Amino acid sequence: MAYSIIKKKSYLFFLTIQLLTNCSSSDGVIGINANDLVELNTISSGVQMAYPRGSTKSQYGFYAYVPSQYNIANTEKYPLLIHLHGGGARGDSSVNPNDLNSILFDGLPSLIHKNQWNPKHPMIVVSPQSPSIWNTENLHNFITFLIDNLKIDTQRIYMTGFSMGGKGCYDYVSSKGNKSYVAAIIPIAGWGDVSTGNQFTNIPVWAFHGDADRIISHDKSISMVNAINAENPTTKAKITIYSGIGHDSWSRTYDNTGKGSGNSAYDPFDISIYEWMYLYKKTDL
Numbered sequence: 001m002a003y004s005i006i007k008k009k010s011y012l013f014f015l016t017i018q019l020l021t022n023c024s025s026s027d028g029v030i031g032i033n034a035n036d037l038v039e040l041n042t043i044s045s046g047v048q049m050a051y052p053r054g055s056t057k058s059q060y061g062f063y064a065y066v067p068s069q070y071n072i073a074n075t076e077k078y079p080l081l082i083h084l085h086g087g088g089a090r091g092d093s094s095v096n097p098n099d100l101n102s103i104l105f106d107g108l109p110s111l112i113h114k115n116q117w118n119p120k121h122p123m124i125v126v127s128p129q130s131p132s133i134w135n136t137e138n139l140h141n142f143i144t145f146l147i148d149n150l151k152i153d154t155q156r157i158y159m160t161g162f163s164m165g166g167k168g169c170y171d172y173v174s175s176k177g178n179k180s181y182v183a184a185i186i187p188i189a190g191w192g193d194v195s196t197g198n199q200f201t202n203i204p205v206w207a208f209h210g211d212a213d214r215i216i217s218h219d220k221s222i223s224m225v226n227a228i229n230a231e232n233p234t235t236k237a238k239i240t241i242y243s244g245i246g247h248d249s250w251s252r253t254y255d256n257t258g259k260g261s262g263n264s265a266y267d268p269f270d271i272s273i274y275e276w277m278y279l280y281k282k283t284d285l
Helices: 097-105 107-113 136-149 164-179 194-200 218-229 273-277
Strands: 003-005 012-014 018-020 048-051 061-065 078-084 124-129 152-162 184-188 206-210 238-242 280-282
Touching (some): 048 097, 048 107, 061 107, 078 136, 078 164, 097 124, 107 124, 124 136, 136 152, 136 164, 152 164, 164 184, 164 194, 184 273, 194 218, 206 218
Parallel strands (some): 078 152, 152 184
Antiparallel strands (some): 003 280, 012 018, 061 124
């Protein structure tokens, strides 16, 4: 199998440990009219659109963004980036469509909503919403649904997430290994199962965490990266640690303002994460 080199709102989340995630408020949150969101092919290029649960055949409600270059009439395909939210954005938009707005408070969908995201390489970005901890089989089926409905370059499917979503990234690969769709993952302020390092041998990983995180210790990211590297992966897993930063280590990562500020004892944040992921594509399809 070959791979080629290529944030205010507080809440309490309980899993195996107590998890508090800080979210920022977002101006002009998009209102949702489920009646206008029946078919996925209604998506407009350069726009991030809401699809409440039940408006499509997906088991998730989600926000989807396609780049301005995207044209449903042509054959060009684009990389896909799946963004997994943290515990505070959990909800079920089939019960209350406005639940989906919580996805816009933080992370990558927030940057897109505020027109503050402009990567070098155009990408489709899809941000699903889960009512509970991320389920790996549901995630896998969701990506299959997206592949069936959008013009996706299946060799360039990436995944990122923070807090609970960081765990979701790890869990997806831990469960699916080489059968997963992803070519690379970027888990932030997350944790994983250190007994599954051998599932990551062909999937590049770049983890981020703050060493002042009192919710999820940065040691959990370090342990997971060490477990992966102990299996001699094709591409060594990376970890960037921010000194003096708490649980929200994702904002500075997604908007690239954290570049150059990592602890020098760990891997430097010296390239946009979007450019880094583009270095890798899956060629075993």
